[in-house]
Amino acid sequence: xxxxxxxxxxxxxxxxxxxxxxxxxxxxxxxxxxxxxxxxxxxxxxxxxxxxxxxxxxxxxxxxxxxxxxxxxxxxxxxxxxxxxxxxxxxxxxxxxxx
Amino acid sequence: xxxxxxxxxxxxxxxxxxxxxxxxxxxxxxxxxxxxxxxxxxxxxxxxxxxxxxxxxxxxxxxxxxxxxxxxxxxxxxxxxxxxxxxxxxxxxxxxxxxxxxxxxxxxxxxxxxxxxxxxxxxxxxxxxxxxxxxx
Numbered sequence: 601x602x603x604x605x606x607x608x609x610x611x612x613x614x615x616x617x618x619x620x621x622x623x624x625x626x627x628x629x630x631x632x633x634x635x636x637x638x639x640x641x642x643x644x645x646x647x648x649x650x651x652x653x654x655x656x657x658x659x660x661x662x663x664x665x666x667x668x669x670x671x672x673x674x675x676x677x678x679x680x681x682x683x684x685x686x687x688x689x690x691x692x693x694x695x696x697x698x699x
Numbered sequence: 700x701x702x703x704x705x706x707x708x709x710x711x712x713x714x715x716x717x718x719x720x721x722x723x724x725x726x727x728x729x730x731x732x733x734x735x736x737x738x739x740x741x742x743x744x745x746x747x748x749x750x751x752x753x754x755x756x757x758x759x760x761x762x763x764x765x766x767x768x769x770x771x772x773x774x775x776x777x778x779x780x781x782x783x784x785x786x787x788x789x790x791x792x793x794x795x796x797x798x799x800x801x802x803x804x805x806x807x808x809x810x811x812x813x814x815x816x817x818x819x820x821x822x823x824x825x826x827x828x829x830x831x832x833x834x835x
Contacts, residue, residue, distance in 0.1 A: 619716070621716075623713070651734055651737055651738075653737075653807075654804035657803060680730075683734070686807065689807065690791070690806070695798065
């Protein structure tokens with residue numbers, strides 16, 4: 601998985617590509633923690649993420665919780681249908697903010 | 700039928716994706732089905748890599764069989780006997796703060812596959828997952 605970071609004003613955008621799996625998820629966890637210290641609004645561009653496993657869900661849940669706890673927001677955008685299916689069956693559609 | 704045997708280690712996950720991915724491509728599976736099968740394959744392989752061999756390194760064999768209507772993946776390992784299908788499903792009604800992530804992987808596997816079966820045979824854990832591939 602590749603992660604590209606763009607920071608503008610108070611918004612930090614992570615553009616991800618590849619697979620969010622057991623091996624790659626820690627990379628996102630690190631990037632989110634780092635961004636959390638500089639940005640109030642975090643956007644994750646999922647347009648090139650074709651696959652999310654439970655390890656990926658764990659990191660997204662953690663990010664969402666940490667953002668909420670510190671009054672920040674974490675938003676996912678451009679989620680592909682095959683990834684949306686995973687969010688749907690696990691109840692994550694109701695937890696995450698997806699636009 | 701095609702098979703691969705490799706060390707049950709997390710750093711081999713990409714090899715597993717490569718092996719199963721090639722067969723899914725050959726079978727012409729759509730993105731959604733490939734995704735569903737990948738989820739199951741990762742969860743099972745990672746479970747074996749993390750828990751099957753607590754004291755030594757061990758292996759896992761993955762057998763694929765592709766029929767006209769089913770794509771089957773069978774995992775066998777000689778680790779400690781463990782039936783992951785007995786794990787309780789996570790409570791999906793809880794809010795973000797209360798959610799626990801444990802058990803989600805096997806839950807997803809059960810949801811996304813059409814048939815899931817565990818048996819312990821000749822000192823081996825054998826877990827078979829199947830996806831129907833003959834419908835649209």
